[in-house]
Amino acid sequence: MVDRxxxxxxxxxxxxxxxxxxxxxxxxxxxxxxxxxxPDFYEQIEYRTFRYFRDTVNPLNGLIPARWPDASGAxxxxxGAALAIWPIAVARGWIKRDLARELTLAALRFFDAAPQGDxxxxxxxxxxxxxxxxxxxxxxxxxxxxxxxVDTAMLHMGMxxxxxxxxxxxxxxxxxxxxxxxxxxxxxxxxxxxxxxNLALRWRPEDGFxxxxxxxxxxxxVAVLLALGSGRHAVEDGAWEAWCASYPLLWRGDGETRHxxxxxxxxxxxxxxxxxxxxxxxxxxxxxxxDYFENSRRATYANRAxxxxxxxxxxSYSAELWGLTACDGPGDHEHAYKGETRRFFGYAARxxxxxxxxxxxxxxxxxxxxxxxxxxxxxxxxxxxxxxxVPGQYREYGxxxxxxxxxxxPEIASSTGNVSVEHGWVARNYLAMNQAPxxxxxxxxxxxxxxxxxxxxxxxxxxxxxxxFTGGWLK
Numbered sequence: 001m002v003d004r005x006x007x008x009x010x011x012x013x014x015x016x017x018x019x020x021x022x023x024x025x026x027x028x029x030x031x032x033x034x035x036x037x038x039p040d041f042y043e044q045i046e047y048r049t050f051r052y053f054r055d056t057v058n059p060l061n062g063l064i065p066a067r068w069p070d071a072s073g074a075x076x077x078x079x080g081a082a083l084a085i086w087p088i089a090v091a092r093g094w095i096k097r098d099l100a101r102e103l104t105l106a107a108l109r110f111f112d113a114a115p116q117g118d119x120x121x122x123x124x125x126x127x128x129x130x131x132x133x134x135x136x137x138x139x140x141x142x143x144x145x146x147x148x149x150v151d152t153a154m155l156h157m158g159m160x161x162x163x164x165x166x167x168x169x170x171x172x173x174x175x176x177x178x179x180x181x182x183x184x185x186x187x188x189x190x191x192x193x194x195x196x197x198n199l200a201l202r203w204r205p206e207d208g209f210x211x212x213x214x215x216x217x218x219x220x221x222v223a224v225l226l227a228l229g230s231g232r233h234a235v236e237d238g239a240w241e242a243w244c245a246s247y248p249l250l251w252r253g254d255g256e257t258r259h260x261x262x263x264x265x266x267x268x269x270x271x272x273x274x275x276x277x278x279x280x281x282x283x284x285x286x287x288x289x290x291d292y293f294e295n296s297r298r299a300t301y302a303n304r305a306x307x308x309x310x311x312x313x314x315x316s317y318s319a320e321l322w323g324l325t326a327c328d329g330p331g332d333h334e335h336a337y338k339g340e341t342r343r344f345f346g347y348a349a350r351x352x353x354x355x356x357x358x359x360x361x362x363x364x365x366x367x368x369x370x371x372x373x374x375x376x377x378x379x380x381x382x383x384x385x386x387x388x389x390v391p392g393q394y395r396e397y398g399x400x401x402x403x404x405x406x407x408x409x410p411e412i413a414s415s416t417g418n419v420s421v422e423h424g425w426v427a428r429n430y431l432a433m434n435q436a437p438x439x440x441x442x443x444x445x446x447x448x449x450x451x452x453x454x455x456x457x458x459x460x461x462x463x464x465x466x467x468x469f470t471g472g473w474l475k
Contacts, residue, residue, distance in 0.1 A: 049398035062107025073133035073142030080158030081436035108179040128186035146202035153223035157274040164453040189227035197242035217260040218267035229463025240467035259298035263351020263358035268296040276451035279472025297375040306352035314362035316405035320386035323368030324350040327402040330425040362406035366399035371437035374445040401427040
């Protein structure tokens, strides 16, 4: 195990400072090929964002807090992302390989031994799944958290990446591979179907499975694929067809803009952090004649186009300041704005108002744009530069979670951030699950870093095959 002082002492920067130099081209008809390098200012964004994980991880169990500086439980989804972030940091020269290995083993050993069961307290999970929030110190269930099929899937994807990246013959790296595979295969996906074709979204010991099911197009895609690919507890055929059943209701746009819509951009990004959807298609995408990667590119442009149109007349929305996703907000308030009473929200899923899962209260989240870097670098890089100039937004760990330039009501006490007449509301916290995609997607854009490892995962390949994906790297 490592202590925090040793951890901090063994990290390094070696990065240039912020600099300008991006322009905003017209919307292209076809995507540009990814570039191998990124501007110096973006390298600084990556490093600062990495520092969130470096400085907040519990080195004894590998857990990552859901938010900081406010006290919170650990979130298992960004804890899974950290299992990919440590190797990214090794490749970039930010930490030493032995430290990354120790942190990886700390997490895997914790989840391997974490108590399971259906008791309301004293466990970390049940039937191979884990509570979405765990106590940072003890690793046990945090407050009334639920088992989450999607959050467990994000954790498992990090473990599958670790199994594929740590390929050495040392005892420690063999242990990483053994623990990763075993923990992932323990998840009883058939149980999480609970008698239906669709997976349940959550389960709690107090009241069992919730009514919500995984269907449509959102970040739950990766959970269905893992359930199909599981080595021990795979779901029956039909799970992917159940997932896709509501697709006919989700199409938006025409011609080059037609895409499966989901308002918060995180729904178009989080499965893509792990799986390279370029060139592989299921039956729906074969019929549409494009792939899910292209779908996310179009969704990114649609999110930006909505902010440019700005139908609700919010401050700051523009071609360079855009990005709506799930994030913190000013709080649940109603206030007069430009002659109307407008409602504002705290943490909520945000996006264009004509799409599923929408809210639009003027709150922009930097991660919404930055996590789309592989899809549309030509519009993301100018936005990253513009975001770094938003007063109070760009700090020691990169971008605070969100800002709202329209919420200029200092008479309203906001428990989630700071409010001024000049600049509006700026979040107080960083959110780990918005930080993580910034790093992973930049690494994918640079070199397919995460994607190329998981292309070789037997579980990922089996899940995609059972879902009917063909072509591309699956050949």
